Amino acid sequence: MATGQISDAITQAFCADCRERVLRASEIVQDGVPLDGAQLDCLHQEFDTLFGGARAAHLPELEHYFRQMARYARHLRNWQASGLPVDRLSWQILLDGIEAAPCCGAGLPGFIGKPGNERALLAQRMENIIGNGEAS
Numbered sequence: 001m002a003t004g005q006i007s008d009a010i011t012q013a014f015c016a017d018c019r020e021r022v023l024r025a026s027e028i029v030q031d032g033v034p035l036d037g038a039q040l041d042c043l044h045q046e047f048d049t050l051f052g053g054a055r056a057a058h059l060p061e062l063e064h065y066f067r068q069m070a071r072y073a074r075h076l077r078n079w080q081a082s083g084l085p086v087d088r089l090s091w092q093i094l095l096d097g098i099e100a101a102p103c104c105g106a107g108l109p110g111f112i113g114k115p116g117n118e119r120a121l122l123a124q125r126m127e128n129i130i131g132n133g134e135a136s
Helices: 003-028 037-056 060-081 088-099 118-132
Strands: none
Touching (some): 003 037, 003 088, 037 060, 088 118
16 A cells, blocks of 8 residues: 555544544533533543544644644543533533534645634634633
8 A cells, every 4th residue: 555545544534533523522512511520531532532643644733623622621621620610601612612623624724723713713712711720
């Protein structure tokens, strides 16, 4: 198998896995329903796996996005575990991030860096919340 064919096979496998994992994540997170620690751990694992898969498939924009989603789920888990409430806006950002999660397709390269792009804005909001040590 040629290098290009291997790369294409890895990308195809990642895309299929991505769709399944994002679907599982969307089933876990429902509008307005706070999650428990086990659910947040599961979300972290799903996104961390997608982060690694995107790296293996050489999709740096997806790698960045899913790493941010994994970090955000872990941040909410740690915030909640410390006994602090997670507000509705923080849950909504998680839900929006899952709904905006790309799993390959046309126009993928460069999506994260486009000004005004919904996913880029969500990733930045998550980064700000994590950086500020907040859950809102």
